[in-house]
Amino acid sequence: MTAVTAARPVRAARPRHLAGTGTLLRLALRRDRLMIPAWVLALGLTVAAMGASFEAVYDTAAQRAGLAASMNHNGSMRALYGPVFSDSVGGLVAWRMAGFGAVLAAVMSLLIVVRHTREEEETGRQELLSAAMVGRRAPLTAALLTALIANSLLAALIAGGTALSGRPAAGSLALGLAIGGTGTLFAGLAAIAAQLTESARLAKGLTGAVLGLAFALRAAGDAATADATSPLTWLSPIGWSENLRPYAGERWWILLLFLAATALAGSAAYALTARRDLGMSFLPARPGPALAPRSLSGPFGLAWRLQRTTLLGWTTGFLCAGAVFGGIAEGASDLVGGNQQTREIVERMGGQQGLTDAFLATMAGLLGMVASLYAAGAVLRLRGEETGERAEPVLAGAVGRLRWAGSHLVIAYGGTAVILASGGLALGLAHGLSADDLGGQLGPVLAAALSQVPAVWTLTGLAVLVFGLFPKATPAVWALVGGCLAIGWLGPSLKFPPWAMNLSPYSHLPKLPGADATAAPFVWLLALSALFALLGLVGVRRRDIG
Structure with missing residues (x-):
């Protein structure tokens, strides 16, 4: 029996790349137990309460129509806020917050992902965790799931809060998904940056630069056209957020753009993390001089x-x-x-x-x-x-x-x-x-x-x-x-x-x-x-x- 057993080929155990993901996710949520609620409540409640503010300032349909016409008439204002697709209260809320909320959700997401990926490697804590039963892809997965949970809570709060304020349910859901979807997409982009760079600071800076470029493309496109049809607007995820058009004949198919782009970014991040050593990056720093300058x-x-x-x-x-x-x-x-x-x-x-x-x-x-x-x-x-x-x-x-x-x-x-x-x-x-x-x-x-x-x-x-x-x-x-x-x-x-x-x-x-x-x-x-x-x-x- 022993000889037969010994003669059998022994299959190599498949590596459990996701082992320990649940534990790391709970750890990440515990570490962010103050930051995530602060971001979600501040942004979500601001969007939910904005409808009442618009109703108080522009209490007639004529006033809201005049505001929408004036904003759409001027390229300078469209560059700042985007075009107004509907002069309803909900439409004005979406005009004011679809782009602004998307930017803030992106910032929240990049901070979360970089904190639980590159920052953990930079401080050496990830090496200690990886010495235990933690799979190679578990840290990245836990970070992305943490960002997904934060953006899902944000989208739910925005959708529920605006709907309870009297706005149409479909538009409220579209607005929440537009902002949460943008945040989730930038979580994937931050995950890529965390693989490319050697420090958390550079990863945040690179993702922030992409966010700034997205805002600039959206602003330039909206300044050129009054209906957000410019190719520059469509090159920007923030432009997708406003082109979903909450409360103005929602374009639900745009959610497929967010889904596809997020999946592509996540896949790229997983492919990169599988091809580098822990603590290393694809854009390493240049070796410094042998002797430090006097300034140091x-x-x-x-x-x-x-x-x-x-x-x-x-x-x-x-x-x-x-x-x-x-x-x-x-x-x-x-x-x-x-x-x-x-x-x-x-x-x-x-x-x-x-x-x-x-x-x-x-x-x-x-x-x-x-x-x-x-x-x-x-x-x-x-x-x-x-x-x-x-x-x-x-x-x-x-x-x-x-x-x-x-x-x-x-x-x-x-x-x-x-x-x-x-x-x-x-x-x-x-x-x-x-x-x-x-x-x-x-x-x-x-x-x-x-x-x-x-x-x-x-x-x-x-x-x-x-x-x-x-x-x-x-x-x-x-x-x-x-x-x-x-x-x-x-x-x-x-x-x-x-x-x-x-x-x-x-x-x-x-x-x-x-x-x-x-x-x-x-x-x-x-x-x-x-x-x-x-x-x-x-x-x-x-x-x-x-």
């Missing part, structure tokens, strides 16, 4: 080396955005015509100093709000260095905690001013050239962009405060920044109550260019930023590292 002899040089690529990317993006919006500013005056409701929207968003100046003020404010994302990321790099156990070797030398933290904060605060200056410079140059008044427009527009610095620094100080006193709650910084973005971008047009508007530091700034400005709000915001940063640094000095 101190903490500031190291911080600059770690963050310079991110700063360069943000600066380039702001230059491009400023040039685009500056070039279309002159067209904002054609938006209003005789429509009083549209005039009130523009004036609430950018001030009452003239429509062109109001548009420029709105764009300067948008640059300021987006700059807070860079500032938060630059501050939270400290937490990444800490949890990745890279801070301890630095602090083991002749470097104090305050010097170590301060080196990154100099880049966070100074980098904010640099990217806002670049955006303001491009905005002023493009507008000045199109208006044949470069000398008269460049200075005021640049000053308007730089006037956003105190508000951004306030949120930067708040991020330092959370990092110093509540390090485990640092993911909540993104929710705080996102809340301020929602208040600043949606609040003026939807008439948020004063107490809600005052929660955002941007609401306390004058509407520049054109408005009268005093030093008081700038001084108060700078003082508040300094107070937050001081308290955070006290926490860094006193608490345990790690």
Whole structure:
């Protein structure tokens, strides 16, 4: 019996590529138990509540029809928000949130996927897990499932919330699937980026660049056509989201585009992960010089080396955005015509100093709000260095905690001013050239962009405060920044109550260019930023590292 058994060929056990997926999924959901609910509730409830805001501001069908006609008439506004396919309350909600919500869902998804793939490998935790009974594809599968669960909850909340608010069920479902589908697709794209790059920072930057390109294609396509039929719009997943047309004769077949693109991205990510070693990438870093330059002899040089690529990317993006919006500013005056409701929207968003100046003020404010994302990321790099156990070797030398933290904060605060200056410079140059008044427009527009610095620094100080006193709650910084973005971008047009508007530091700034400005709000915001940063640094000095 023994001889017979020994003579039988022994089949090699098939590798269980998905072994441990369930355990890793539960771990991921536990780690994201604060971040995912914050994202889902903030975005989902905002969309669900927007219908009531539109009903309060535009309480007649004639007013809503006038708003839709005015928005569709002007390419500048279509570039920002997209075309209006229906002047119903639901149609206006979809116009306002299909693109904006899709972008935020994409950001949520890329953060989730990169966190549970490339970041785990970068810190060495994935190697420890893979030494146990964990399949090769289990980490990627768990990350994608986590993102899928988050986007499914978001889609369900949007669909259910808008339907319960009195909107048609079909349109509500289409809006939820459009936003959730975009987020799921970018989860797949983030999974590809996690295989290509060697660090979580580069993976996020690459996926963010793709997202920025998708937004730019959608904006260019919608500026060219009033019905979203431009080929540029169809090249963008964000364009697919608006072309699903919730509440305006839903095109359900567009969901097949999301399904096919997501499946293709996921398949590519699985194929890549099967062809590389753990911790490696397809785009490895170039080997450095044998001897480190003198600039790396101190903490500031190291911080600059770690963050310079991110700063360069943000600066380039702001230059491009400023040039685009500056070039279309002159067209904002054609938006209003005789429509009083549209005039009130523009004036609430950018001030009452003239429509062109109001548009420029709105764009300067948008640059300021987006700059807070860079500032938060630059501050939270400290937490990444800490949890990745890279801070301890630095602090083991002749470097104090305050010097170590301060080196990154100099880049966070100074980098904010640099990217806002670049955006303001491009905005002023493009507008000045199109208006044949470069000398008269460049200075005021640049000053308007730089006037956003105190508000951004306030949120930067708040991020330092959370990092110093509540390090485990640092993911909540993104929710705080996102809340301020929602208040600043949606609040003026939807008439948020004063107490809600005052929660955002941007609401306390004058509407520049054109408005009268005093030093008081700038001084108060700078003082508040300094107070937050001081308290955070006290926490860094006193608490345990790690």
